[in-house]
Amino acid sequence: MNVKVGNSTFIKNLNQKRIFKLIHKEGPITRKELADNTDYSAGTISNHVKALIDQGFVIETEKGYSSGGRKPVYLTVNPDKGYIISVEVEVTRVKIVLFNLKIKVVAKTVFPINGPAQAKETISQIFSEIEKILSEREIKPDKILGIGVAVPGLIDKEEGLLEFAPNLGWSKVPIVKYFEDKYGVPVVLENEANAAAVGEKEFVYPDIKDMVYVSINEGIGCGLIFNGRLYRGAGGNAGEFGHIIIDSDGPLCHCGNSGCWETLASENHIQKEYQELTGEENVEKNEIYRKAIEGEDRALSVVKQAAHNIGLGLANIVNSLSPRLIVLGGGIIEADTLIIDTVQSILKEKCLLLSYDKVDIEFTRLKDLACLYGLASYVFNKSIDFETKKN
Numbered sequence: 001m002n003v004k005v006g007n008s009t010f011i012k013n014l015n016q017k018r019i020f021k022l023i024h025k026e027g028p029i030t031r032k033e034l035a036d037n038t039d040y041s042a043g044t045i046s047n048h049v050k051a052l053i054d055q056g057f058v059i060e061t062e063k064g065y066s067s068g069g070r071k072p073v074y075l076t077v078n079p080d081k082g083y084i085i086s087v088e089v090e091v092t093r094v095k096i097v098l099f100n101l102k103i104k105v106v107a108k109t110v111f112p113i114n115g116p117a118q119a120k121e122t123i124s125q126i127f128s129e130i131e132k133i134l135s136e137r138e139i140k141p142d143k144i145l146g147i148g149v150a151v152p153g154l155i156d157k158e159e160g161l162l163e164f165a166p167n168l169g170w171s172k173v174p175i176v177k178y179f180e181d182k183y184g185v186p187v188v189l190e191n192e193a194n195a196a197a198v199g200e201k202e203f204v205y206p207d208i209k210d211m212v213y214v215s216i217n218e219g220i221g222c223g224l225i226f227n228g229r230l231y232r233g234a235g236g237n238a239g240e241f242g243h244i245i246i247d248s249d250g251p252l253c254h255c256g257n258s259g260c261w262e263t264l265a266s267e268n269h270i271q272k273e274y275q276e277l278t279g280e281e282n283v284e285k286n287e288i289y290r291k292a293i294e295g296e297d298r299a300l301s302v303v304k305q306a307a308h309n310i311g312l313g314l315a316n317i318v319n320s321l322s323p324r325l326i327v328l329g330g331g332i333i334e335a336d337t338l339i340i341d342t343v344q345s346i347l348k349e350k351c352l353l354l355s356y357d358k359v360d361i362e363f364t365r366l367k368d369l370a371c372l373y374g375l376a377s378y379v380f381n382k383s384i385d386f387e388t389k390k391n
């Protein structure tokens with residue numbers, strides 16, 4: 001399926017793009033409401049809406065009841081006009097979600113990667129899974145508006161390169177090029193925690209301007225939203241709080257330092273500690289959480305100790321950034337009830353009062369789809385802007 005579709009079907013007219021974005025965000029919405037929310041006249045709205053309907057991007061729908069007379073006609077995005085594919089590469093598995101144009105999940109698949117899988121092998125596996133999803137739903141490849149890919153590691157956004165993903169064992173992988181060569185659509189590469197931060201921000205907390213998404217899996221990654229936008233920093237990889245040093249005499253980290261936060265608070269740490277304490281090898285982390293919930297002493301003490309360390313790292317984040325909200329995500333959410341009290345009490349003890357008073361701690365509402373929703377949001381915006389740049 002080597003096709004070059006070049007996204008030529010997307011909206012070319014700038015005004016129509018703007019109206020389409022508004023219908024996407026606020027729809028179902030009437031023509032009058034569109035005119036009230038923009039500086040376009042009713043006539044201009046009517047012309048552009050007609051064009052959007054003729055091109056198949058927007059459909060008319062009836063909503064609610066009127067108190068007499070005609071029911072108002074509402075406009076909404078045609079969900080099947082185009083699709084977005086989000087791919088999240090994790091350390092032990094890959095998740096793929098197909099979204100429709102309304103950014104609703106149409107299909108989801110998860111498959112394992114065994115051991116430190118080779119990048120190329122995994123990517124061709126992803127391609128065949130995507131083809132399976134599309135053919136099962138009889139969706140033609142030219143309906144794909146774009147693809148988002150997230151990885152748990154450092155990326156070079158300009159080059160479309162995965163620089164280094166230590167827990168995955170990949171480095172210097174030209175991910176964007178692989179996907180662009182294959183599908184010929186815009187491809188977005190993003191760090192997993194950044195994408196998840198955007199997902200939570202866009203779909204759960206649109207009104208919160210300063211928030212930090214903390215993803216606790218094999219390692220720890222953070223996505224920073226400042227003033228409503230993702231903060232990347234000068235080097236493009238801001239948010240590596242997994243490597244703030246919690247205990248300089250702590251375990252050696254792959255980054256070369258000792259006692260980094262992720263060596264003391266990640267799920268890898270929980271597994272390692274549990275193994276050392278019990279001598280049991282290869283116990284799944286969810287198994288450890290299950291035992292802890294049942295009150296098994298050793299499992300509980302390992303998880304509580306990690307929760308203490310999670311709290312220490314979060315206190316550093318609260319004291320240095322003073323976010324309005326911290327969202328906890330990643331595999332650790334399986335242990336949410338086990339860790340929250342300890343985390344809260346450490347924060348209360350260690351945070352500066354002014355910052356502590358302002359911050360809320362929540363677990364991700366989008367669960368294990370946060371990152372995939374974030375990618376879909378990127379791709380949606382990028383595919384709209386794609387033609388703008390070319391024109």
Ligand SMILES: [Zn+2]
Binds near residue numbers: 242
């Ligand atoms: Zn480190």
